Amino acid sequence: DRRIIEVEMFTKYIKASLAVLSFLVAVSCGVNEYSLESPDGRTCVKVLSGERLEYSITHDGSVLISPSAMEMEFVTEGKVLGRDSGKMRVRRRSVEESVEAMFYRQAEVSGKCNEAVLSFGGWSLEIRAYDSGVAWRFVTDGCFASDSVVVRGETEEFNLPSDRMVWLSYSVGKDPYANAFQNAYTHQRVSEFGTESSLAFLPVAIECDNGVKAVVCESDLKSYPGMFLKGTEGGFKSEFACLPDSCYIHPARCQKKIAARMDVIAKTSARRTYPWRIVAISDEDKELPVNDLVYLLAEPREGDPSEWVKPGLCAWEWWNDWGLTGVDFKPGVNTETYFAYIDFAARLGLPYIVMDEGWSARDDIMSLREGIDLDLVRVVEYAASRGVGVFIWAVANVLDDKLEEAAAYYSGIGVKGFKVDFFDRDDQECVDMVYSIVEALARHKLMVDLHGIYKPTGLNRTYPNAVNFEGVYGLEEVKWASPKSVEYDVTFPFIRQIQGPSDYTQGSYRNATEESFRIDWHNPMSKGTRARQVAAYVVFDSPLAMMCDSPSLYLSDLPCSEFIASLPTVFDHTEILAGELGSFIVTAREKDGAWYIGALTDWNSREIEISLDFLDAGREYSLRSIEDSPDSDLSPEKYVISENTVASGDTLAVPLAPGGGACYVMAPIR
Numbered sequence: 001d002r003r004i005i006e007v008e009m010f011t012k013y014i015k016a017s018l019a020v021l022s023f024l025v026a027v028s029c030g031v032n033e034y035s036l037e038s039p040d041g042r043t044c045v046k047v048l049s050g051e052r053l054e055y056s057i058t059h060d061g062s063v064l065i066s067p068s069a070m071e072m073e074f075v076t077e078g079k080v081l082g083r084d085s086g087k088m089r090v091r092r093r094s095v096e097e098s099v100e101a102m103f104y105r106q107a108e109v110s111g112k113c114n115e116a117v118l119s120f121g122g123w124s125l126e127i128r129a130y131d132s133g134v135a136w137r138f139v140t141d142g143c144f145a146s147d148s149v150v151v152r153g154e155t156e157e158f159n160l161p162s163d164r165m166v167w168l169s170y171s172v173g174k175d176p177y178a179n180a181f182q183n184a185y186t187h188q189r190v191s192e193f194g195t196e197s198s199l200a201f202l203p204v205a206i207e208c209d210n211g212v213k214a215v216v217c218e219s220d221l222k223s224y225p226g227m228f229l230k231g232t233e234g235g236f237k238s239e240f241a242c243l244p245d246s247c248y249i250h251p252a253r254c255q256k257k258i259a260a261r262m263d264v265i266a267k268t269s270a271r272r273t274y275p276w277r278i279v280a281i282s283d284e285d286k287e288l289p290v291n292d293l294v295y296l297l298a299e300p301r302e303g304d305p306s307e308w309v310k311p312g313l314c315a316w317e318w319w320n321d322w323g324l325t326g327v328d329f330k331p332g333v334n335t336e337t338y339f340a341y342i343d344f345a346a347r348l349g350l351p352y353i354v355m356d357e358g359w360s361a362r363d364d365i366m367s368l369r370e371g372i373d374l375d376l377v378r379v380v381e382y383a384a385s386r387g388v389g390v391f392i393w394a395v396a397n398v399l400d401d402k403l404e405e406a407a408a409y410y411s412g413i414g415v416k417g418f419k420v421d422f423f424d425r426d427d428q429e430c431v432d433m434v435y436s437i438v439e440a441l442a443r444h445k446l447m448v449d450l451h452g453i454y455k456p457t458g459l460n461r462t463y464p465n466a467v468n469f470e471g472v473y474g475l476e477e478v479k480w481a482s483p484k485s486v487e488y489d490v491t492f493p494f495i496r497q498i499q500g501p502s503d504y505t506q507g508s509y510r511n512a513t514e515e516s517f518r519i520d521w522h523n524p525m526s527k528g529t530r531a532r533q534v535a536a537y538v539v540f541d542s543p544l545a546m547m548c549d550s551p552s553l554y555l556s557d558l559p560c561s562e563f564i565a566s567l568p569t570v571f572d573h574t575e576i577l578a579g580e581l582g583s584f585i586v587t588a589r590e591k592d593g594a595w596y597i598g599a600l601t602d603w604n605s606r607e608i609e610i611s612l613d614f615l616d617a618g619r620e621y622s623l624r625s626i627e628d629s630p631d632s633d634l635s636p637e638k639y640v641i642s643e644n645t646v647a648s649g650d651t652l653a654v655p656l657a658p659g660g661g662a663c664y665v666m667a668p669i670r
Contacts, residue, residue: 034090036116038129043281045127045134047118053082053125057134059281062209066234068157070125072138072274075150075264081123081138082155089119095128099296102464103311103543104501105574105589111296126273133280133293135219137273144270151266156227156238156277158206158216163191165207167495167581168200169473171228177241178258178425181454181471184484185491187582193231199239200229202455203280205288205495205581213288213581215280217499219297221457222435224275225265226426240265241427254363255422256397266428275457280498286576288494289541289587295500298458308445310416311467311543311569314391315345315551318356319476319505321522323550333358334373339382344551346386348565353383354391354419354449354546365399365406380414389416391449396423400433407444417447417467426454438463449503449544456500468544472502475548479524482517486528486659487582489536490602494581497541505546506536507564509553511636513659514603529636530560531628532661537567538598539587545569559641563626566665567596577610586610586654595621597664601656605633608654612666615648621666628657636660645669 035046048054048067057065071082096112113130122143127136140149169183176199183201193200203217216236218227229236242261250257276297282288317323317337324331324340331337333355341353359374361367368374376392383390392415399406399420410418420437423430434450441448442465450456455471472492477483496502508526512518517527526533537545547554547564554561571589577597579585584601586608595615599608615621623646629638636659646652646666654662 031090032087034088034116034118036092036114036127036129038131039094039112039114040131043129043131043134045129047125047127049085049088049118049120051084053085055136057214057279059208059212060210062212063161064206064208064212064214064281065279066159066161068159068235069155070136070157071155073152073154075152076144076146076270079143081120081140081143085120091117091119097296099300099461101295101461102301102306103309103467103570104295104460105290105541105571106292107572109292109296111292130293132282132287132291133278135276135278135293135297137276139273141271147270149268149270150264151268152264154238154240154265154274157232158229158236158279159232160190160206160235163189166190166193167205167491168193168229171199171201175258177228177427180424180452181426182473182477184473184488185495190231190235195231195233198231200236202227202229203495203498204229204236211283213282213285215282215288215291215495215498217278217280217294219276219278219294219458220273220299221275221426221431222299223266223268223428223432225428225431226454226457227275227277241425243267243427244429253395253422254398255395255424258425268428285494285581286579288581289497289576289579289585290574291498294456294458294498295461298461301462301464305442305445305464309447309465309467310351312351313565313567313569314352314354314544314546315341315350316354316356316505316546316548317341318354319479319524319546319548320550320553323523323552325550325552333369335375335379338374338379341551342379342383342386342388344554345388348554348561350388350547350565352389352391352416352544354393355379356393356419357421359392360394363398365394365402366409377413384414391415391417391419391447393419393421396420396433396437396452400437403437403440407440407446411444411446415446417441417449417465419449419451421451423450423453434459438466441465447544451503455496458500460500468501468503468542470503471499472496472504474502474504475506475508475526478519478526479521480519482519485526486514487602489528489532490585490600491582493539493585493587494579501541501543503544503546504536504540504542505548506533506540507547507549508533509549509557509637513633513636528659529628529632529639529657529661531626531632531639531663532600532659534560534564534626535598535600535661535663537564537569538589538596538663539585539600543569560626560639563624563641563663567663571596575614578608584608584656588614593668595666597652597666599654599656599662601658601660603658605658605660606656608656610652610654612646612650612652613648615646615666616668617648619647620669621646622669624665625662627655627662628660632657632660
């Protein structure tokens with residue numbers, strides 16, 4: 001027995017020693033090719049150094065990314081990292097980490113990867129291979145004589161082995177580098193994307209062999225522009241917005257616009273890490289909405305803001321055009337209207353209202369707009385007396401002009417957060433402004449909902465007071481267009497949601513079929529069923545979620561409204577029970593032992609059977625559901641609420657009308 005114990009101890013010692021060696025080892029002083037495998041051995045990224053630095057990615061032996069160049073070109077000293085790199089030194093280690101995730105789709109995010117640092121003398125390339133994808137970034141740590149550098153450009157190629165089908169959003173507008181990052185997805189072959197002026201903003205999904213998907217995204221975008229993709233003959237190539245050279249103020253909202261650009265993309269520190277480039281990989285579509293690499297690779301947070309960052313549901317007036325009915329005052333941007341929204345929020349137990357565009361002066365965040373009857377201090381005080389907090393809207397650069405003064409003052413009178421809008425860019429200057437605003441608001445214990453902005457890139461990990469982001473083709477589009485929103489709703493959770501949460505602004509009570517839909521700015525409609533609108537609160541990651549329609553409509557249908565108000569917006573665990581990109585999705589989320597399920601479909605009706613094996617065995621759960629009614633295909637506002645009991649091992653039949661949805665709440669019976 002003693003000999004057995006000694007052998008076991010020796011074995012543990014050898015394993016521990018090997019682990020230390022794998023962390024510290026420097027593999028040869030001169031290699032030109034290096035391969036790194038994921039922990040499960042299924043994904044391999046290979047890097048080749050020579051005249052140019054190239055990488056390729058395989059998964060189960062199938063090529064996802066063919067040999068593709070990666071390099072950074074600097075004005076400073078004329079350096080080009082990745083060209084004529086020569087031999088590389090390699091340090092490798094295994095990394096396993098668990099991150100407490102605040103106000104996210106999981107309470108904890110875990111990751112295990114194999115990492116290699118390829119050093120070339122004063123600069124390096126960090127590569128990580130996870131079971132769920134591959135990530136890499138450039139690091140400069142001594143290759144420049146100066147303390148600061150100017151980046152002319154960065155090349156990241158994504159060459160494909162064949163003419164793949166892809167899902168992408170075109171970057172549209174007069175300046176494709178400056179827009180709201182809102183567009184539907186186009187499903188097409190990569191060759192159809194074009195090689196001239198077309199740009200796609202991230203993320204972009206690529207269909208590979210055997211149902212595998214590869215999604216190009218990025219993380220930790222600090223003081224650097226966001227990446228776009230441009231078509232090439234064999235795939236994609238990165239493009240970046242250049243720094244502004246001159247700007248002007250648009251008269252309508254006092255929004256800062258770009259008149260001309262420089263021919264460089266960044267001016268930055270000579271010693272720094274650059275953003276992570278990520279190719280997320282899934283065998284099944286249902287793995288994509290819960291891929292956590294963007295969050296995991298973001299810069300960690302400092303401090304614990306959990307005492308004052310409190311996400312939740314918001315009553316919101318802009319989408320429904322301050323659409324109160326049956327009141328004895330004129331609805332609009334005035335004190336009485338906001339008192340009514342506060343009363344509605346208090347009645348349903350909503351923690352917030354949002355005061356959107358129109359309350360402040362066009363060019364001064366410290367002044368009220370002329371000609372309105374609004375006492376902001378009274379509104380905030382009245383809201384506090386009813387247990388409701390207030391978010392206030394601002395144009396990004398207008399807030400930035402008086403950032404410290406505004407943050408101190410509005411925090412002092414009791415405002416809980418800002419909805420900051422009209423960034424509409426992701427060049428380095430704008431990214432710096434985003435960080436500056438979020439950091440300043442955090443110091444004054446103010447939350448922020450970032451609207452009119454590029455996709456999230458992990459900022460919600462670094463600064464958890466950044467509770468939501470737009471960068472999504474959300475419900476506001478129906479106020480002026482007839483978008484393919486039903487199709488989009490079952491597409492973006494598999495692609496855009498990899499990057500982080502989305503301020504979609506669901507909750508419409510004027511529900512329409514494709515045929516009955518009409519555009520009406522003052523009385524906007526949504527496509528699909530009312531049960532779909534409810535289910536969206538579970539399917540979409542939205543820690544700060546809007547109830548976008550009029551309190552008058554919500555109060556006319558209290559059973560549905562109270563169902564929505566009972567739903568949490570932050571969860572302990574999320575998984576996708578079933579789904580197919582572009583067709584349907586069924587999401588399950590757990591919070592404090594209760595489970596919430598949301599299901600959405602496209603314009604095809606379906607019945608999906610879901611196993612409830614994830615429930616705790618031996619416990620019974622109360623089941624409350626809201627589902628499409630049998631005639632929701634003709635009358636989409638109709639739904640059925642029912643109650644039942646279920647247990648682990650039961651099967652749930654989910655009926656979905658065309659454009660339909662369903663939502664279920666399962667609470668353990670104690």
